[in-house]
Amino acid sequence: MLLIRCPWCGDRDEVEFSYGGAAGVAYPADPDALSDVEWGEYVFVRDNPKGPFAERWVHSSGCRRWFDAVRDTVTHEFGGRS
Template sequence: MILIKCPYCGERDQSEFANGGEAHVIRPKNPESLSDKDWGEYVFYRNNPKGIFYERWVHSHGCKKWFNAIRNTSTDQILKVYKVSEKRPDLSEFKNTLKSPSGEPPVGSGNFSVKK
């Protein structure tokens, strides 16, 4: 069970929330001036990194409000939640949280070798 802390309601079960994808995607100022390819990339293309990622979440079975979260996609650990109106936190404060629960390094996780 994963608990997510809604910035409005407090800690609740993950089943009350829905993921809204990448956060901080900026809509183009003049979409009519974009090519079909550029518009398609804005609408459909998103980053999908392994590691720390800014995401949008909605408390769909609670207050129904949107908020942002910083989540480590390789461990599902939510490092921080913040309201949409708040400034985007700098990721440097989370650089020491990149280890997996078993202590594997963030790069090459799954290929961790042990010295003999």
């Protein structure tokens, strides 16, 4: 079981949170100009690194706020904020 630190509520059990994907993924500047292939890449293709990875999380069963966190994908330990 993971212990995740919410910046507003403190340490909580992982069941209170929902994963939101990679942090820092910018929305396309001109979405109408993207082809179907480019949209598919934007929506579905993400890095899958081994080690520290910046992620988005929401405290869905708590304060419902979104935050960025760095999680090690090997050990699942949470580090500093991204």
